[in-house]
Every structure is written in structure tokens, then in C-alpha cells.
Amino acid sequence: MLNKIFKLKENNTNVRIELIAGITTFMTMAYIIFVQPAILSMAGMDFDAVMVATCIASAIACFVMAFLANYPIALAPAMGHNVYFVFIACPLIARLLGPDAPVESWQIALGAIFISGCLFIFLALFDVRERIIHAVPQSLRNAIAVGIGLLIALIGFQWSGLTVSDPAIYIKMGDLSNPATLLSIFGFLVISILLVVKVRGAILIGMVITALAGLPFGIVKYQGVISRIPSVAPTFMKLSFKYAIGLGFLEIIFVFFFLDLFDTVGTLIGIGEKGGFMKKGKLPRAKQALLSDAVATVSGSVLGTSTVTSYIESAAGISAGGRTGLANIITGLLMLGALFLKPLVAMVGAGYQTQAGNLLYPVIAPAMIVVGCMMMSCVTRIKWDDYSEAIPSFLAIAVMPFCGFSITEGIAFGFISYSLLKLISGRGREVHWLLYFFSILFLIRYVYLAR
Numbered sequence: 001m002l003n004k005i006f007k008l009k010e011n012n013t014n015v016r017i018e019l020i021a022g023i024t025t026f027m028t029m030a031y032i033i034f035v036q037p038a039i040l041s042m043a044g045m046d047f048d049a050v051m052v053a054t055c056i057a058s059a060i061a062c063f064v065m066a067f068l069a070n071y072p073i074a075l076a077p078a079m080g081h082n083v084y085f086v087f088i089a090c091p092l093i094a095r096l097l098g099p100d101a102p103v104e105s106w107q108i109a110l111g112a113i114f115i116s117g118c119l120f121i122f123l124a125l126f127d128v129r130e131r132i133i134h135a136v137p138q139s140l141r142n143a144i145a146v147g148i149g150l151l152i153a154l155i156g157f158q159w160s161g162l163t164v165s166d167p168a169i170y171i172k173m174g175d176l177s178n179p180a181t182l183l184s185i186f187g188f189l190v191i192s193i194l195l196v197v198k199v200r201g202a203i204l205i206g207m208v209i210t211a212l213a214g215l216p217f218g219i220v221k222y223q224g225v226i227s228r229i230p231s232v233a234p235t236f237m238k239l240s241f242k243y244a245i246g247l248g249f250l251e252i253i254f255v256f257f258f259l260d261l262f263d264t265v266g267t268l269i270g271i272g273e274k275g276g277f278m279k280k281g282k283l284p285r286a287k288q289a290l291l292s293d294a295v296a297t298v299s300g301s302v303l304g305t306s307t308v309t310s311y312i313e314s315a316a317g318i319s320a321g322g323r324t325g326l327a328n329i330i331t332g333l334l335m336l337g338a339l340f341l342k343p344l345v346a347m348v349g350a351g352y353q354t355q356a357g358n359l360l361y362p363v364i365a366p367a368m369i370v371v372g373c374m375m376m377s378c379v380t381r382i383k384w385d386d387y388s389e390a391i392p393s394f395l396a397i398a399v400m401p402f403c404g405f406s407i408t409e410g411i412a413f414g415f416i417s418y419s420l421l422k423l424i425s426g427r428g429r430e431v432h433w434l435l436y437f438f439s440i441l442f443l444i445r446y447v448y449l450a451r
Helices: 002-006 015-029 033-041 047-068 081-097 105-126 130-134 138-160 179-196 202-214 247-275 286-303 313-317 325-340 341-351 365-382 385-404 407-424 433-450
Strands: 075-077 161-168 170-173 308-310
Touching: 002 325, 015 202, 015 313, 015 325, 033 047, 033 081, 033 105, 033 179, 033 202, 033 313, 033 341, 033 365, 047 075, 047 286, 047 308, 047 325, 047 341, 075 081, 075 286, 081 138, 081 247, 081 407, 105 247, 105 286, 130 433, 138 161, 138 179, 138 247, 138 385, 138 407, 161 179, 179 325, 179 365, 202 341, 202 365, 247 286, 247 308, 247 407, 286 308, 325 341, 385 407, 407 433
Parallel strands: none
Antiparallel strands: 075 308, 161 170
């Protein structure tokens, strides 16, 4: 039965190998179960409901990918997207709506994700995606990933207490004697060592060890391990469309869509190469894989979590031998099993109040810093010897963390400078017309904001 559905023999695998691969992938990506509620709750969303939405949305997405595309590519809420959701999209929406808004900003942000997901479905069905993918040069695509990595790492440094604000130099080193900061440093070292010695699930295991180390000192408070599944009602079907399609919110939809599109394509290509799935430079069943990702985004927004997309951590399961969607079924089932771990998730994701009144997240912060480090690898694929590529890429990277935690501004500066420098250098034909189109839209946006 399983062999017929997932074509195990045809892919030179078996149930045991797929089982191990599915567990391996889960171990490498399960940190999102702890991180996602901690981040989204900062936007006013219910912590427990976000945890449930994350587990269910991830499981559904894994199952859809398994049956529709038959790939061992797991999906879950994306790092970077959740940061944009909380620290950029929601504050922008709140400013646009004003203090008397009838709905919460996160509800509109979920509506924007739903719309971007529907647009992604349309592109996946009609193969329009290739034009958009080819429109953005490789250097800028990789620069955007690096910029998001720096942004995530900076948040991790802040949550650990290693970085604090300073009125003269903006940021400075925090108090290294603070117990929560010391715990974060310990956690970072543990995760780093586990990664160096190639332990599967290094981030997850490191977070658990960090939480256990914080218990005797009262930094982390024990709340139990297993409990009844919390209600998803506070976030389920709470997305709002009424304001999400207004002029001021179009850029939010665009950024959610843009990030999802290129994250997905980059992950599929990377994993396709890793698993030997690529045939003559193309990924078989790419349409089904992209459609699965798009459906995951839509279902996640309905349940109440930020953009769900393909996870590069799936490469761990593929390295363990996974070759079919059966591995995804295992990963999805484990995600559902995690629904009973609410006390453990709350314990790991809880903040620690310092004597100065700052709220730190010593167990989550090390994972954020490590994920930021992982995303830096894309910097090697930027053409640094060509200034018409290097300068726009640098701007895209630097603007994101240094100009108001804004992924949108990083993309805008990258697009505009790339188009301008190519034109001035007489190489304007190297730029796809869509990039010129987006650059003009960004310029119009800046003129509009300046009024």
C-alpha cells in the first residue's frame, strides 16, 4: 500500500529509512514550535493558540506536500516572515489604522498573508512564477536572505541581553553579569558545539539543555511537560480582509508574497540538488511542490500563524535517506504529537524580567542568533567584484537591520539602486522589466510617504 502511494521501490527507499528521515527532519525544525508562539505573542496574539496553529498548519502542509508532490520536504512557519509580521507589518498597520481601529493589526496581517497565498496559488497553477523568479538577479536574492539573517540575529542579541540601547551610540554591549544573558551565552555555545559535532536536532536539543540549565537559578520556571491541547479559537478564522486590500497595505501583501516566493524557490532548488531530485536542471513536479507551499500559506493564515513555507532543514532528513512523501507524513504526525507539549513550550518560550525591567528570552535568543548565522552563507553567492551588483546587494543587506528593522526598505533600496546603476553603466538590458516596474512602484511609494 505505502509502496504504491509513495513509490518507495522506485525511489530506492523503504519504510524504515523514511521513518528515520521523517524523525530527523522533525528534530531539526521542531524549534519553531517554541519560537513561533514567543514571537507572534508580541503582536498581541494568544500564545497557546499560536502554538496549536503552528503545529496543525505544519502538519497539514507536510501531508499536502507528501500526497501532492511526493517529496520529503517539510513545511512550517518561516523564520524571517514571523519577524516581519511582528516587528514591521503589525506596527505599520497599527499606524495606518489609528488608535480606534475595530480590529487588531495582527488580524489584518493574517488577511494579507491569506491574499499573498492565494496569489501564490494562482502563479503556481499558471506557471507565472518563473518570470518573477528570473526578474530578480541572483545577487539580490541572496542579499535579501543575508539581510533577513542579520535582522533575526540582531533580535536574538537583544533578547539575550547582549545588545542594549544607548542614547549616544544607539546600541552597546549589555550586562554580561546578568543571569539571563549568561544563560543565553551558554545556550549559544551548546547549540554551536552540537552543530560542529553534527548532532541531529542541534537547535532543539540545545534549547532544551538551556531551559534545563536555567531551572535551578529560577530563570526558567518548570510548568510541566504534557497537558491537554489548548484551544485554537483565539486565532482561528480571525483574519481580516476589510483593510488588507487598502492602498497603504499593498506593500505588506507584496513583501509577504515576495518572501514566500523566493524562500520557497530557493529551498526547493537547494533541497532538489541535495536529494538528487533535479533532472536536467529542473525539479520534477515543481508545480505540485509550489502549489503545496501556497496552500500551506493559506491554511496557516486561517488557523492563525504567519507564512508557512518549505524548510531547508528538510535536507537533514534527506541526508538520512528520505526520498518520498512518506517521510513528510512522519514529520507531520510528530507535529501533531507536539500539541500535547504546551507546558514545555510555555516554559521554553517564557520571558525573564530583569531588575532593570527588560524582558529577555534566554532560551529562544540563542536559536535566533544561530539561525541568523546559517542565513549568512548566501553572502558567498553575491558578485562582489561587480559594483553594479555589490552595491545594491550591500544596501539590501544593511538597510534591513539598520533602518528600522525593515525588510521592505531593504528590498526597495536593493531594487532601485540595482536598476539605476545598471542603467548608468550602460547595462540596462541586463535588468528585467519587472524589476524596473517594482523599482518605480517603490519610488512612487517614497514620494507618497514624503508628502
